[in-house]
Amino acid sequence: QSKGVGTALYACPEALAGAHSESTDMFSVGVILFEMWSVFGSYMERVTELMRVKTTGRVPPVFARALPLQARLVQMLVSADSAARPSARQLLDMLDEAGVGR
Numbered sequence: 509q510s511k512g513v514g515t516a517l518y519a520c521p522e523a524l525a526g527a528h529s530e531s532t533d534m535f536s537v538g539v540i541l542f543e544m545w546s547v548f549g550s551y552m553e554r555v556t557e558l559m560r561v562k563t564t565g566r567v568p569p570v571f572a573r574a575l576p577l578q579a580r581l582v583q584m585l586v587s588a589d590s591a592a593r594p595s596a597r598q599l600l601d602m603l604d605e606a607g608v609g610r
Contacts, residue, residue, distance in 0.1 A: 517558055522590060531590040534599070538585025545578050546571060561586055577606050 516524065520535035542561050548554040561567055565586050572579035581602060587593050594602065 517555070517562075520562070520586075520590075521588075529590070530595060531593050534585050534593045534596065535587075535590075537596075537599070538582050538593075541578070541585070542567060542571070542582045545575055545582075577608065 518536040518539045520532050523532040523535070539558055539562060543554070543558060546554075546557065548557065557568065561582065565583060565588055567579045567582050581599065585593055585599070
């Protein structure tokens with residue numbers, strides 16, 4: 509197991525504790541996708557919102573209203589239950605089926 513690998517802002521709690529797996533990577537993907545699909549007014553707002561998504565597993569209501577599919581995907585990816593997070597293949601299939609990224 510790797511310890512101290514990655515950026516704390518994107519890492520899930522179990523990765524910060526030293527555990528690493530595909531599921532911990534997918535959590536980070538969820539945080540990164542939320543960041544990519546969001547508009548922030550300042551650096552501090554960005555950090556605050558990313559931390560909130562990480563700790564609560566929920567996206568802001570304005571994000572969910574504007575991008576409901578993306579909100580569901582992010583919330584699945586940042587689930588506290590690592591077994592509930594989709595694999596990379598499952599995420600790609602969901603994005604493809606939804607036509608996201610085309």
